[in-house]
Amino acid sequence: MIKRRVHVAAAAVIRGDGRVLIARRPATVDQGGLWEFPGGKLAPYETGLEALKRELNEELGIQIVRAQPLIRVHHEYADKHILLDVWQVREYDGDPYGREGQPVRWVEVDDLPNYPFPAANMPILRAVALPQEYLITAEADDDVFLARLERALKEDGVRLVQLRAKELDDAAYQARAEKTLALCRRYSARLLLNADPEWLQRVDADGIHLTSARLMELKHRPIPADKWLGASTHGDEQLAQAGQIDCDFVTLSPLAPTPSHPDAVTIGWHDFQQMVETAAMPVFALGGMTRHHANQARGVGAQGIASIRDFWRNDS
Helix, strand or coil: CCCEEEEEEEEEEECCCCCEEEEECCCCCCCCCCEECCEEECCCCCCHHHHHHHHHHHHHCCEEEEEEEEEEEEEECCCEEEEEEEEEEEEEECCCCCCCCCCEEEECHHHHHHCCCCHHHHHHHHHHHCCCEEEECCCCCHHHHHHHHHHHHHHCCCCEEEECCCCCCHHHHHHHHHHHHHHHHHCCCEEEECCCHHHHHCCCCCEEEECHHHHHHCCCCCCCCCCEEEEEECCHHHHHHHHHCCCCEEEECCCCCECCECCCCCCHHHHHHHHHHHCCCCEEEECCCCHHHHHHHHHCCCCEEEECCCCCCCCC
């Protein structure tokens, strides 16, 4: 039997204090009683954004001023294939309320997992909680390392950091991880360790970032659900594996040439978009990316950009 395909536009409406608006589905509909991000099905010949503007006006009484693509999620149910076309809305006119009588609630991002959502919404929860920029650290001695990291946290507003320090032995890596974690905590940033998952028993970081080799060796998720799991991917096979072990997000590279690898074979924006479309989680574009590419990356379905060089600089 051919499944029916349903295209839905949805919004993560975020107000100035960072809270996100969610609505509860009526008890009389499919998956009634669960919470969801406001939106609805596309009418014939509507684009996702056109449908979203109409639905938010009908459901919440607000008019979108500006919206940005967040994530597109494909999900298979027993009887249908759902495409959730999700946008982030920070600028709107009006005061949202349940115009159709549905309960609505402003929720802290960290509290979203405490609400029951349809299974298809899980990647959206991750995308809402993640920033647009992901800093990967470079090798440096301690003083330079901490100074450049603090500059990125303070001046660039980086809130997601991967500690990558392949040249350090275990003792030096642990010492750096502890210093890095303390600095990230000061700026309310999350820290992921590019290391074996067992390192979380030594350093209470926010999660682990898997190398592509380590990713392909795993049969299941190696860390608890309350920790973030990222992974490096370079193609469709690794993206699929990341979905199989329930990674929260991935980097996909190399998108474009970099100064250190100018002759590398790159993915390019077109193929990158096709690969992101089938991913089961948020994807950061990596390779030749700067902060100026963040909106372009969002436009082709990425969460944002990951970078070493663009953040790891000395402006003094």
